[in-house]
Amino acid sequence: MFIERDVNSPKKLGTIEVVTGSMFSGKTEELIRRLKRAKFARQKVEIYKPAMETRFSEDEVVSHDENAIRSSPVDNSSNILLLSGNVDVIGIDEAQFFDKGLIEVVVKLANMGIRVIIAGLDMDFKGLPFGPMPGLMAVADHVTKVHAICVRCGSIAQFSHRLSEQEQVVLLGEKEAYEPLCRSCFTKAIKSPSKSSQKGG
Numbered sequence: 001m002f003i004e005r006d007v008n009s010p011k012k013l014g015t016i017e018v019v020t021g022s023m024f025s026g027k028t029e030e031l032i033r034r035l036k037r038a039k040f041a042r043q044k045v046e047i048y049k050p051a052m053e054t055r056f057s058e059d060e061v062v063s064h065d066e067n068a069i070r071s072s073p074v075d076n077s078s079n080i081l082l083l084s085g086n087v088d089v090i091g092i093d094e095a096q097f098f099d100k101g102l103i104e105v106v107v108k109l110a111n112m113g114i115r116v117i118i119a120g121l122d123m124d125f126k127g128l129p130f131g132p133m134p135g136l137m138a139v140a141d142h143v144t145k146v147h148a149i150c151v152r153c154g155s156i157a158q159f160s161h162r163l164s165e166q167e168q169v170v171l172l173g174e175k176e177a178y179e180p181l182c183r184s185c186f187t188k189a190i191k192s193p194s195k196s197s198q199k200g201g
């Protein structure tokens with residue numbers, strides 16, 4: 001579990017924290033947990049998510065277990081910099097959907113003394129690095145990789161397997177569209193001609 005530094009320390013040090021992993025791995029829950037603790041510490045917290053991510057709510061970050069926290073939708077990474085005056089902590093969810101400018105933005109924010117906590121998918125449905133996530137992990141002070149449970153064999157899952165034949169990288173969806181799989185089940189699934197879920201395989 002991630003433990004914060006002393007928030008009452010006289011030095012206001014900015015940091016970059018990345019929480020990453022597959023779908024259903026608990027990224028959003030961990031982001032919400034850290035942000036709620038910062039609020040308990042009476043810190044000024046702002047949360048952003050990409051405007052195109054409206055699966056559950058337009059103005060909230062919501063986990064698969066319906067844990068929620070208020071957030072502002074933004075169109076691109078430079079808006080985060082413009083909107084973030086006088087805050088202690090910034091949370092960013094679904095960071096994989098932002099432009100690569102997000103890397104420079106979070107470095108600037110951390111250098112201004114802000115704690116930046118980012119959650120996002122490390123890999124797309126093909127198992128390839130997703131958007132700005134590799135760069136964000138490179139500049140981060142702390143990276144936490146969380147795992148789901150493979151729905152086919154019960155092992156630790158790090159892949160988000162797409163259940164349809166659609167090839168575009170960005171395709172919003174939930175359990176009807178993706179399943180978390182371990183390496184062994186993911187490798188079998190992408191080789192198999194049928195893309196539908198084959199439990200126990």
Ligand SMILES: Nc1ncnc2c1ncn2[C@@H]1O[C@H](COP(=O)(O)OP(=O)(O)O)[C@@H](O)[C@H]1O
Binds near residue numbers: 063064
């Ligand atoms: N196969 C699975 N493995 C782990 N958690 C799952 C799975 N399917 C559903 N969940 C639920 O998803 C929750 C995590 O949701 P969330 O934090 O929104 O994940 P993420 O943001 O990584 O997609 C878990 O606490 C659990 O209740």
Ligand SMILES: Cc1cn([C@H]2C[C@H](O)[C@@H](COP(=O)(O)O)O2)c(=O)[nH]c1=O
Binds near residue numbers: 023120169170174
């Ligand atoms: C793998 C993958 C996922 N997506 C979409 C599907 C969901 O809408 C989000 C991920 O949400 P979560 O909070 O991590 O569960 O991303 C996508 O567009 N493309 C992909 O390759």
Ligand SMILES: [Zn+2]
Binds near residue numbers: 150154155181184185
């Ligand atoms: Zn498996």
